[in-house]
Amino acid sequence: MLSRKELDRYYRQIIFPNFDERGQEKLKNSHVLIAGVGGLGSLSSTYLTRAGIGHITLVDNDHVELADLNRQILYQDENIGERKVDSAHKRLLGMNPHVEITPIFKKIQKENVLGIVKGAQVVVDGLDNFETRFLLNSICVKENIPFIYGGIDGFNGAITTIIPNKTPCLSCIFRNTPTEKKDFLPVFGFAPGFIASLQSMETIKLLANMGIPLAGKLLLFDGKTGEFLLSNLSKDSNCSICGK
Amino acid sequence: MGVKVKTNFLGQPELEIKNPTLRKVLLELSKRTKFSIFNPVSNEIHGEFKVYLNGVEMEDLSHGMDAELRGEDKVEVTLVVLSGG
Secondary structure, eight states: OOHHHHHTTTTTHHHSTTHHHHHHHHHHEEEEEEEOOOOHHHHHHHHHHHHHHHHEEEEOBOOOOOOGTTTTTOOGGTTTTHHHHHHHHHHHHHHHHTTTEEEEEEEOTTTTTTHHHHHHSSEEEOOOOOOHHHHHHHHHHHHHHEEOOOOOTTTTEEEEOOOOSSEEEHHHHHHTTTOEEEEEEEEETTTHHHHHHHHHHHHHHHHHHHHOBBTEEEHHHHHHHHTTEEOOOOOOOOOTTOOO | EEEEEESSOOOOOOOOSOOOHHHHHHHHHHHHHHHHHBOOTTTOOTEEEEEEEEEGGGGGGGGGGGOOOOOOOOOEEEEEEBBBB
């Protein structure tokens, strides 16, 4: 049940038709895992915390660096050197004390990934590498947890919502993709900001059963030309992760 | 001539193109998706795509985008997973 303070805090959400207090309660009773609190995760965790997701787990094994501050909006100069999950935890609780934040300072690996995703209703991608993305995709398919992929490169961004057993998984889409990339890609804050906003929207749509998710569709954005590509994705029947 | 293209964003369309080249294939795909796959001025493929002809990446082809296509050629245009953070 929502307290008086929560009703006031979320008033502008509660007045959404077909969302109301019941939708807000659904968010309050939800658990979302945000994998990576860098450019994408900084913003998705901010929006999801402010929206009143009851429990958010943050996983990251990095420390805040000066070169993160152009885009990772959770952090400030005084946080340099701190563990990202600890700084993020403090900052997010300051935004909304009604939310439970669980910080996990760990690298996601084969050995711990199951324990990390257990209990989450949605996993939001904020990762900076492909290996961990494919690992998370695989465990989400196995555990039947929706996974919201988001990626950026320069002015470009992409997002899709993966719903196990219904939509193509990440391996279906990018099965033959070369995954070697430079360690540091050029980035302004607006690219991860844009994609993370869409990821937050997708998360809330799934949890509150609002609208139509970007399931089975990939949205690609080219910021330099202002072009969008919305493509229908196909399941790969030979996919090693979700193929039958 | 019909050119079959394997993609991970538009299925496997068969494009009817006269005297086909990779450039014409990419232009036709851009037209169909309303999304530019390459910059027509600099001829640079946008970073989120990889183009292969018979398994060889376009930038390694001697004629690059102007490679002429024959009936048995295999063209693949792949959208690449983007990074993050």
